[in-house]
Amino acid sequence: MKAIQLYYPPEWAHCYGCGYLNAHGLHIQTYWDPEKGESETRFTPRPYHTAIPGFVYGGLLASLVDCHSTATAAAAKAQAEGLSLEATPLRFVTASLKVDFLKPTPLGPDLRLVGRPQEVKGRKVVVETELYAAGTLTVRGEAVLVQIAEGFGGGAG
Numbered sequence: 261m262k263a264i265q266l267y268y269p270p271e272w273a274h275c276y277g278c279g280y281l282n283a284h285g286l287h288i289q290t291y292w293d294p295e296k297g298e299s300e301t302r303f304t305p306r307p308y309h310t311a312i313p314g315f316v317y318g319g320l321l322a323s324l325v326d327c328h329s330t331a332t333a334a335a336a337k338a339q340a341e342g343l344s345l346e347a348t349p350l351r352f353v354t355a356s357l358k359v360d361f362l363k364p365t366p367l368g369p370d371l372r373l374v375g376r377p378q379e380v381k382g383r384k385v386v387v388e389t390e391l392y393a394a395g396t397l398t399v400r401g402e403a404v405l406v407q408i409a410e411g412f413g414g415g416a417g
């Protein structure tokens with residue numbers, strides 16, 4: 261199975277969190293289960309992703325939820341519209357990101373994020389994410405993702 265992010269065309273693949281063309285990035289990879297209608301991302305934090313010794317930095321956890329959510333939105337939209345990401349790449353940006361840190365996340369174990377689309381409507385997708393460390397739910401996220409429209413980012417730089 262191919263990660264959703266690997267379907268992004270090169271011009272959309274520079275993201276620090278999930279772009280395969282960013283040599284310094286996190287390279288977050290998300291997989292879609294069409295039967296369950298949910299997504300999964302796994303990530304192993306490095307020792308320097310520290311908040312206080314032994315625990316993962318919250319900004320990294322928010323980044324994981326962010327890029328996991330944009331990818332989940334693309335897969336959910338593709339499934340809802342009967343599209344293949346291979347033939348029709350879809351790219352979403354984050355309009356809103358809410359992250360609840362329920363418990364400190366231990367630094368060491370693999371992290372597992374599970375995403376469930378709550379709403380797919382027009383260009384907007386709402387995704388809820390749960391992040392587990394060694395089977396314990398430590399973070400819950402909710403993101404509003406909007407599909408990139410023609411001319412996105414115009415005027416910047």
Ligand SMILES: CCCCCCCCCCCC(=O)SCCNC(=O)CCNC(=O)[C@H](O)C(C)(C)COP(=O)(O)OP(=O)(O)OC[C@H]1O[C@@H](n2cnc3c(N)ncnc32)[C@H](O)[C@@H]1OP(=O)(O)O
Pocket residue numbers: 271272273275326327330351352353354355356381382383384404406408409412413
């Ligand atoms: C060229 C190469 C590019 C290459 C681009 C590669 C991007 C990689 C991105 C990786 C992930 C990120 O980190 S993204 C980076 C952080 N995000 C950004 O920089 C985005 C900045 N914001 C924007 O550009 C804009 O606000 C957008 C695109 C998000 C939305 O503007 P818009 O396109 O005019 O959409 P709009 O019609 O207003 O809204 C569509 C629907 O979303 C809802 N909506 C909009 N904003 C919000 C919000 N904050 N909270 C809740 N809901 C919202 C609206 O109510 C509406 O729902 P309804 O009324 O239809 O129900």
